[in-house]
Amino acid sequence: MKKLLFIIISLFLINNISSQYEKKYMPFMHNNLWGIVDSTQKTIVEPKYNDIRILGELDYISLDDELIFDLENGTQQNSLGTFETEVFVNEQRFYLFNNNNTSILIDLKSNEEISLSLKYTNLQNITLTNPNTGIENEYIIGQLDYDNYILLKNTKKLPVAITGRFSEPDLLVDESSEKNLFFTAIKNSKTYVYDANLKIVNIFLNEDKLRENLENLAKKTNSDRLRLKCFTCPEIMDNGSFNEDPLLPEIFEVSYKLNRLSVVYKNKEGEKIEVNPYQTFEKGCGYLDGVTFGKNLIFTDFRYVKPKKLMFPKEYLD
Numbered sequence: 001m002k003k004l005l006f007i008i009i010s011l012f013l014i015n016n017i018s019s020q021y022e023k024k025y026m027p028f029m030h031n032n033l034w035g036i037v038d039s040t041q042k043t044i045v046e047p048k049y050n051d052i053r054i055l056g057e058l059d060y061i062s063l064d065d066e067l068i069f070d071l072e073n074g075t076q077q078n079s080l081g082t083f084e085t086e087v088f089v090n091e092q093r094f095y096l097f098n099n100n101n102t103s104i105l106i107d108l109k110s111n112e113e114i115s116l117s118l119k120y121t122n123l124q125n126i127t128l129t130n131p132n133t134g135i136e137n138e139y140i141i142g143q144l145d146y147d148n149y150i151l152l153k154n155t156k157k158l159p160v161a162i163t164g165r166f167s168e169p170d171l172l173v174d175e176s177s178e179k180n181l182f183f184t185a186i187k188n189s190k191t192y193v194y195d196a197n198l199k200i201v202n203i204f205l206n207e208d209k210l211r212e213n214l215e216n217l218a219k220k221t222n223s224d225r226l227r228l229k230c231f232t233c234p235e236i237m238d239n240g241s242f243n244e245d246p247l248l249p250e251i252f253e254v255s256y257k258l259n260r261l262s263v264v265y266k267n268k269e270g271e272k273i274e275v276n277p278y279q280t281f282e283k284g285c286g287y288l289d290g291v292t293f294g295k296n297l298i299f300t301d302f303r304y305v306k307p308k309k310l311m312f313p314k315e316y317l318d
Helices: 002-019 207-212 214-220
Strands: 025-030 033-038 043-049 052-055 060-063 067-070 076-078 082-089 092-099 102-107 112-116 122-129 136-145 148-153 167-174 180-187 190-194 200-204 226-230 253-257 260-266 272-282 287-293 296-299
Touching (some): 025 043, 052 082, 148 167, 148 180, 207 226
Parallel strands (some): 122 180
Antiparallel strands (some): 025 033, 025 296, 033 043, 060 067, 122 136, 167 226, 190 200, 287 296
16 A cells, blocks of 8 residues: 555656646747747747757747747747857856857846857856865856867856866866866866866876876875866767657557557548657757657657647648
8 A cells, every 4th residue: 555655646746747847838840840839739930940949948949040939938039149058157047149259148037148258159067076175166168169268267257267278178087976076178288187276286298198197196186096087078869769658649649560669640631641759859958759750840758748738730730
């Protein structure tokens, strides 16, 4: 009985948590063009945009760098430029936009803006930990162009944290705790190693010399082992796989043929059309689950869409 009660409570909590993120508005694709639909299947933004970028945890959608649509409130505004990335400043989420030669950060919920004196192609948070005190210091790495970076303090004024620009930023990580203990950067062809307070602890002629001295650096922090973490290397994404019993909108029939998932729906003429489910749509905030059919796409990620709730305008179901 206790086990059954635990399962019921767990399912309630999961459903309750999921419902916090369900959206009344979602992007959809028709004939390879993007639009916005609401939960009543009404088209809010006609499918006429070529490109889509997802901001936050599917909070906003950027369409062709022209329109920003709020998926929570159903409001829209003109874009501030080209959306580049998001970054947390004092634990507050800001979005980076570029327009010609200027960059601006904006919190789209409060409309607070931070004007930037330089144009950035990327901003990224890093945390450095003092191994002796456990105190964590927050910084932001700003990329100006290819292999040209500066380090900023994580405050609303974003002051420069270390003098000068550098290339090839990396981190030295304690393998047991997975904490970032050192920050490394190349300046004037030499590799500089900074601690959590950005004090220079070593300067090496090149990265090979740095690798040779990882054991000595580990001893300074009482770490068993340090590893060099590539800051600029792209992460390897998992393609994912569909659940063996996926919940899809009601118009779809789900079955398995030779261990391969088959999803079928009927078009307006009553013909059965087979579609291709996948979990690898990525445009800014990680992967979302979706179903493609022809040149169309429906999102079925159940963090944001109620199970069996169709989020696609019926007039576009050819």
